[in-house]
Amino acid sequence: FKIIFLKKNRGGRKQEQKIKEARKRRKEKENKGKERKKERKKERKKERKATRQHQIPAAALGLGSGGRLSCAGVPDVCAGVRRPYILDVTLDPDTAHPNLVLSEDRKLVTHGDNFQDLPDTPERFDTYPEVLGAEQFTGGRRYWEVEVGDKTEWTLGVCRESVSRKGEVTLSPEDGYWVMWLRNGEYKAITFPSAPLLVSVRPSRVGIFLDYEAGEVSFYNVTDGSHLFTFTDTFSGTLRPYFYTGNNAGGTNAAPLIICPVPAQAGGNL
Numbered sequence: 588f589k590i591i592f593l594k595k596n597r598g599g600r601k602q603e604q605k606i607k608e609a610r611k612r613r614k615e616k617e618n619k620g621k622e623r624k625k626e627r628k629k630e631r632k633k634e635r636k637a638t639r640q641h642q643i644p645a646a647a648l649g650l651g652s653g654g655r656l657s658c659a660g661v662p663d664v665c666a667g668v669r670r671p672y673i674l675d676v677t678l679d680p681d682t683a684h685p686n687l688v689l690s691e692d693r694k695l696v697t698h699g700d701n702f703q704d705l706p707d708t709p710e711r712f713d714t715y716p717e718v719l720g721a722e723q724f725t726g727g728r729r730y731w732e733v734e735v736g737d738k739t740e741w742t743l744g745v746c747r748e749s750v751s752r753k754g755e756v757t758l759s760p761e762d763g764y765w766v767m768w769l770r771n772g773e774y775k776a777i778t779f780p781s782a783p784l785l786v787s788v789r790p791s792r793v794g795i796f797l798d799y800e801a802g803e804v805s806f807y808n809v810t811d812g813s814h815l816f817t818f819t820d821t822f823s824g825t826l827r828p829y830f831y832t833g834n835n836a837g838g839t840n841a842a843p844l845i846i847c848p849v850p851a852q853a854g855g856n857l
Contacts, residue, residue, distance in 0.1 A: 675849045676720045676731040683718040697843040698835045712752045720828030734845035740833030742768040748825035765804040765818040776816040
């Protein structure tokens with residue numbers, strides 16, 4: 588009986604040890620989860636702080652009170668605001684991918700179903716539905732707005748005039764692109780690694796502000812007047828507005844990108 592009791596006792600101790608180890612693992616897992624939550628909170632706090640630091644003063648931008656983009660209403664573009672750096676951007680058809688269809692006034696671009704028979708010049712993008720603005724910048728401050736509507740995929744920003752138009756394209760500041768995008772429901776600034784953007788209101792219109800001398804490209808959600816992101820870099824050479832429509836996706840992303848008109852008495856160079 589003594590031998591049987593000892594065996595049972597040992598078995599009980601083993602079971603208790605297993606329970607203790609399981610509790611320890613569960614505790615460690617809970618602690619790791621808490622640490623991850625703390626880290627995520629810290630990251631979100633840093634992102635909000637960075638956003639505030641990168642905001643351009645309202646007075647410098649010519650914005651309304653509270654630093655908001657004072658639009659008279661949608662779809663009219665900020666008609667009540669007179670910003671001398673607003674630029675009347677148009678699209679350059681010589682750079683447009685053959686699947687892209689441009690409006691006659693070169694203010695609107697859509698992804699068409701048919702591949703057009705166009706000259707395969709060095710200026711033309713040949714792989715993705717991309718097109719550049721006709722305007723070229725070597726200095727000064729410029730601002731323009733693009734209506735993205737309910738598109739499910741798009742990319743907007745600025746690129747170097749010298750970027751390659753053929754084959755695969757790498758979007759990053761190192762490769763001459765300062766852009767943000769919408770993909771799979773997520774808004775990101777395309778840095779390395781990419782930076783997810785905190786967007787509380789879905790933008791139907793995006794404002795892009797270039798300050799060449801300061802080395803800044805800023806993005807604004809015109810829908811709610813919020814700042815989205817600012818790239819800080821050192822520019823050299825010629826820069827141009829950049830547009831990517833995304834594919835048609837069976838009609839789910841068929842809406843156009845529309846360059847918003849310049850309000851009366853605005854425009855000019857700085």
